[in-house]
Every structure is written in C-alpha cells, then in structure tokens.
Amino acid sequence: MEIQLKLNGRPLRAAVEPGTLLLDFVRAHGCASVKRGCETSNCGLCTVLLDGKPVLSCSVLAARADGCEVQTLEGLQAEAEAFVAFIADQGAEQCGFCNPGYVMNTIALLRENPDPTDDEIRAYLAGNLCRCSGYEGQLRGIRAFLDARGPAKEGHHG
Amino acid sequence: MLTIKRYVRAQSLDEAYALCQKRANVVLGGMLWLKTQNRTVDTAIDLCGLGLDTIEETPDAYRIGAMVSLRALEQHAGLGALTQGALAESVRHIVGVQFRNLATVGGSLYGRFGFSDVLTLFLALDARVELHHGGTVPLAEYAARPYERDILTHVVLPKLPGRVAYASQRNSATDFPVLACAVALRPDGVRCAVGARPMKAQLYPGDPALLAGGVTPETADAFAAAVAQQAAFGSNLRAGADYRRGLCRVLVRRALLACKEG
Numbered sequence: 399m400e401i402q403l404k405l406n407g408r409p410l411r412a413a414v415e416p417g418t419l420l421l422d423f424v425r426a427h428g429c430a431s432v433k434r435g436c437e438t439s440n441c442g443l444c445t446v447l448l449d450g451k452p453v454l455s456c457s458v459l460a461a462r463a464d465g466c467e468v469q470t471l472e473g474l475q476a477e478a479e480a481f482v483a484f485i486a487d488q489g490a491e492q493c494g495f496c497n498p499g500y501v502m503n504t505i506a507l508l509r510e511n512p513d514p515t516d517d518e519i520r521a522y523l524a525g526n527l528c529r530c531s532g533y534e535g536q537l538r539g540i541r542a543f544l545d546a547r548g549p550a551k552e553g554h555h556g
Numbered sequence: 557m558l559t560i561k562r563y564v565r566a567q568s569l570d571e572a573y574a575l576c577q578k579r580a581n582v583v584l585g586g587m588l589w590l591k592t593q594n595r596t597v598d599t600a601i602d603l604c605g606l607g608l609d610t611i612e613e614t615p616d617a618y619r620i621g622a623m624v625s626l627r628a629l630e631q632h633a634g635l636g637a638l639t640q641g642a643l644a645e646s647v648r649h650i651v652g653v654q655f656r657n658l659a660t661v662g663g664s665l666y667g668r669f670g671f672s673d674v675l676t677l678f679l680a681l682d683a684r685v686e687l688h689h690g691g692t693v694p695l696a697e698y699a700a701r702p703y704e705r706d707i708l709t710h711v712v713l714p715k716l717p718g719r720v721a722y723a724s725q726r727n728s729a730t731d732f733p734v735l736a737c738a739v740a741l742r743p744d745g746v747r748c749a750v751g752a753r754p755m756k757a758q759l760y761p762g763d764p765a766l767l768a769g770g771v772t773p774e775t776a777d778a779f780a781a782a783v784a785q786q787a788a789f790g791s792n793l794r795a796g797a798d799y800r801r802g803l804c805r806v807l808v809r810r811a812l813l814a815c816k817e818g
Contacts, residue, residue: 399563416560416561416562416563416600417558417559417560417561417563417600438591438592439588439591439592439651439655439658440651440655440730442652442654445654448657451627451657452653452654452657453654453657453658454588454654454655454658456591457586457587457588457591457655457658458587458658459560459563459584459587459600459602461563461565461602462565462584462602462604464565503652503653503654506653507653521648522653523652524651524652524653524729524730525651525652525653525654525655525730526652
C-alpha cells in the first residue's frame with residue numbers, strides 16, 4: 399500500500415507493508431536518530447512527533463501516519479540546540495542511546511509548558527528510560543537551561 | 557511477533573463492523589497491547605478516520621469518542637472538574653506521555669484488562685458505553701460480558717453530583733498497579749470499584765449503612781474493611797492475594813477520606 403506524509407517538512411510518498419511500523423519507516427528514510435529500544439512501548443527511545451504530539455513510533459503503523467506530519471530529531475536540530483548543551487554539561491548523556499528520545503520529549507514538553515516545574519519535568523519525561531544516569535543529570539540540565547533562559551511566564555518553579 | 561496482512565482505514569462504522577465479524581480481523585485502538593502479542597491479524601481495522609477522537613459535552617454528560625487518547629482525557633478541563641482530578645490521577649502513572657498519546661479510551665475499556673486504571677475509575681463514575689450494534693450498556697454490565705464482535709464507539713460519563721477519588725499502589729513508577737481503587741461519594745450513596753485484583757475491576761457495595769452517619773476515619777475504615785472482605789483477590793508476580801486485601805482496605809479508606817476532604 400502507498401502512504402503520503404510529511405517527514406521533517408518534506409512531502410513523502412512511499413510504499414509500505416500493512417504491518418510496517420513508523421519506527422522502521424522513518425529509519426528507512428534516513429532518520430537514524432529514532433532508536434529501537436524495548437519494542438514494548440515502555441522506553442521512549444523511539445519518540446517522534448506525530449502531528450506535533452510525542453508518540454512511540456514502535457507502536458504506530460506507518461499506514462496510520464498516512465496524511466500526517468512526522469518530525470524526528472533530524473528535523474528539529476535548531477530547537478534542540480537551545481538546551482542539549484546544558485544536558486551534556488551535567489554529564490547526563492553517558493552512553494547517549496536514550497538521548498534522542500529524551501530530547502524529542504523535552505521539545506514536546508517545552509512546547510506544551512514553556513516554564514515547567516521540576517515535578518512537571520519529571521512527570522512529562524517519566525516515559526523515557528535511561529539505564530546510565532539515574533535521571534538527576536537530565537533534570538539538572540533542563541533546569542539549568544530554564545534558569546539561564548529566564549522565566550517564560552510568572553511564578554512557576556517547583 | 558505481531559503480523560498484519562492487511563490494513564483498512566474504515567470509511568464508516570458499518571464497514572468496520574462488517575470487517576470485525578471475522579475472527580482473524582482486529583479493530584485497532586492504540587495498538588500498544590496488541591503489539592506485544594504473538595499473533596497474525598488478517599485485517600487491521602483502523603477507526604482513526606471516523607471522528608471518534610472528540611469529547612462532546614451535553615447538559616448532563618460527557619460523551620467521549622472511543623479513539624480519544626488517555627492523554628486527552630488527562631488534559632480535558634471539564635473532565636478534570638467533573639472528577640476533581642481523579643481522571644488525571646488514574647492515568648498519570650501509565651508509562652509516559654508518549655504512551656498516553658496513543659492509548660485510547662475505547663481500547664482500554666474494550667480490552668477490560670485486569671490492570672486497567674481506566675476501567676476501575678469509569679466503573680465508579682457510572683459510565684455507559686455505546687456499541688455500534690448493541691446500543692447503550694452500563695459499563696458494569698459490559699465489563700462482565702464476554703468479548704463480542706461489536707464496536708465500542710463512545711463512552712458516556714454522566715455529570716453526577718458528589719466527590720470522586722482514585723488511589724493506586726505500584727511496585728515501581730509507571731508499572732501496572734498492584735491494586736487500584738476508585739470511590740465516588742454521591743448524595744444517594746457510594747460507588748466503589750476495585751481493579752488490578754489482579755482480575756479486572758469490579759464494583760463492590762461494601763456496607764453503605766456504615767456511612768449513613770457520614771464519612772469519618774472510623775466509618776471509612778469500617779466501610780473499606782467490608783469492601784476488602786467482599787472483593788476477590790488473586791496472586792501474581794506483583795503481589796499476593798492477602799497483601800492485596802490489606803492494601804484494598806487502606807486504599808478504599810484513603811479514597812473515601814479524600815472524597816470527604818475535597
């Protein structure tokens with residue numbers, strides 16, 4: 399079957415098998431930042447934005463994305479650049495395998511809630527697993543970015 | 557491994573219903589549970605083009621399309637007010653935002669999974685489900701039925717007065733619950749659902765007379781003890797039946813007191 403979608407802003411028409419997962423589809427089209435992790439919808443490594451919402455591409459059929467807009471880290475470099483150095487400064491990357499998923503979900507978080515509290519950051523990123531860091535480094539990095547950037551709105555620290 | 561031979565984005569509920577009559581065909585919800593199964597699906601029937609992803613408000617109810625995501629439920633201001641935050645509380649532990657953007661209310665209720673937080677809360681909320689051919693059915697009745705080849709199109713939450721609270725216990729964050737309890741304290745009585753027993757959620761009457769004089773720490777505990785005695789529990793890798801029974805008494809009491817304090 400054939401699907402048409404927008405991948406990182408680029409219109410794309412492609413043939414897919416009915417059971418092709420969006421994860422495999424985007425990787426086959428050059429988006430290697432999207433990682434195959436648990437494949438049981440638990441780890442967040444395969445996070446992409448589907449019509450702006452973060453989803454697990456290991457659990458979405460490519461056919462279901464027909465007519466949608468899909469964004470991966472390859473298409474969101476500028477948005478990610480704003481904060482990834484703060485995460486790296488905290489040594490939170492370590493092996494780095496979870497990082498693209500983390501960054502994608504952080505982009506979604508900051509779009510939805512530009513000035514989150516620490517508890518809101520923890521809650522939003524709960525679906526991103528990291529076996530190296532213990533999560534405190536990522537939290538410190540995002541907090542450092544938010545503090546350096548200044549408040550996007552009033553009275554929102556936790 | 558899940559194998560899908562054919563994908564159909566249904567153009568109407570009648571088309572989806574007709575396709576659904578074949579045993580090897582499956583209606584897709586969020587596809588999260590389905591994907592973990594080792595099976596071959598002849599035709600995957602997708603309802604995503606049928607406008608079932610909206611929440612309608614009427615004077616006396618919210619009518620929620622089957623394809624509404626758990627994340628949309630969690631963020632809906634009207635449902636948040638109706639349940640005093642219990643709806644968001646019931647889903648916030650479910651894996652993560654990315655997962656809840658995919659998981660659907662229809663899939664959660666059709667599945668009638670033992671671990672379902674959504675089924676537990678919606679039972680206490682007096683929900684009804686709308687089936688394409690089967691009409692409107694109280695969720696409590698639907699939950700007890702065997703699986704049918706009908707399509708759950710909507711779930712209706714009546715706007716009832718009173719307070720609602722949800723409490724669950726997990727061994728680790730984002731895991732399935734060891735036990736889940738939902739309590740709705742209405743002017744005409746209390747509805748208490750217990751889920752993840754680990755069998756699917758069910759309503760238990762407790763002993764309403766114990767609350768006739770109002771909810772106090774003592775009456776809440778007595779009512780919770782009655783529910784814990786009535787409910788059936790089982791053991792699995794997460795907890796034993798006796799532990800769940802003890803936990804049930806604690807969580808029901810806490811939920812009742814949360815209703816009282818709210």
